[in-house]
Amino acid sequence: MARIPYADPTAPEHEAAAAHIVASRKKLGHLHRMLLHSPPVAMGWIEMYDAVRRKTLLSGKLRELAMCQVAAINGADYEWAAHAPIALQEGATQAQLDALPDWSASEAFDATERAALALCDAMTRHVHVPEEVFAAARAVLPERELVELVVTIAGYNCVSRVLEALGINGADKLA
Structure with a gap:
């Protein structure tokens, strides 16, 4: 059980970050819903991990x-x-x-x-x-x-x- 409640992606302060995550990952998973508590962190997280997972030459x-x-x-x-x-x-x-x-x-x-x-x-x-x-x-x-x-x-x-x-x-x- 998560130690704090998951953020509401429909809350006005979370909508832009939620949309950014969905545009990249097609869904909001548990981790992403938690990260929405800090929209700037959530969006930066997606950018970094998209680079690691999709923009490298590493096999x-x-x-x-x-x-x-x-x-x-x-x-x-x-x-x-x-x-x-x-x-x-x-x-x-x-x-x-x-x-x-x-x-x-x-x-x-x-x-x-x-x-x-x-x-x-x-x-x-x-x-x-x-x-x-x-x-x-x-x-x-x-x-x-x-x-x-x-x-x-x-x-x-x-x-x-x-x-x-x-x-x-x-x-x-x-x-």
């Missing part, structure tokens, strides 16, 4: 594996439920998703995926990335994609923290 598969790994590490079930199906659509396998908790012991991932997951683990669990972990990611990704991966990992750590702090779990009915 969709790598992006979604990183998002799922962040969700798994942070125990963000709502985030996992949202991104696991997208990961499968982007080319990840169910075996890869199942192996994420112990990915380093799995043979389901190629060298690029392993480097990305190591970077994801370091950023999510420790914030500070060891030089050897960063060097491994840098060796397999062009600079633009490396920056995009870092921003994706950081951004989806933000998502899981917002979801968990506000108690957004998708089970709540939206009026």
Whole structure:
């Protein structure tokens, strides 16, 4: 159960931000309804995450594996439920998703995926990335994609923290 009520998208102060979200996402989900409490934050959120999800060169598969790994590490079930199906659509396998908790012991991932997951683990669990972990990611990704991966990992750590702090779990009915 969410810790505060979801914002009313029909309230005059929320209408523009709600319309902006719907124009991008086609619907107002639980997270978006909560973000409407701050229309400028809601609109900025959509702009940033649209850039991360739709305007990067980073492969969709790598992006979604990183998002799922962040969700798994942070125990963000709502985030996992949202991104696991997208990961499968982007080319990840169910075996890869199942192996994420112990990915380093799995043979389901190629060298690029392993480097990305190591970077994801370091950023999510420790914030500070060891030089050897960063060097491994840098060796397999062009600079633009490396920056995009870092921003994706950081951004989806933000998502899981917002979801968990506000108690957004998708089970709540939206009026």
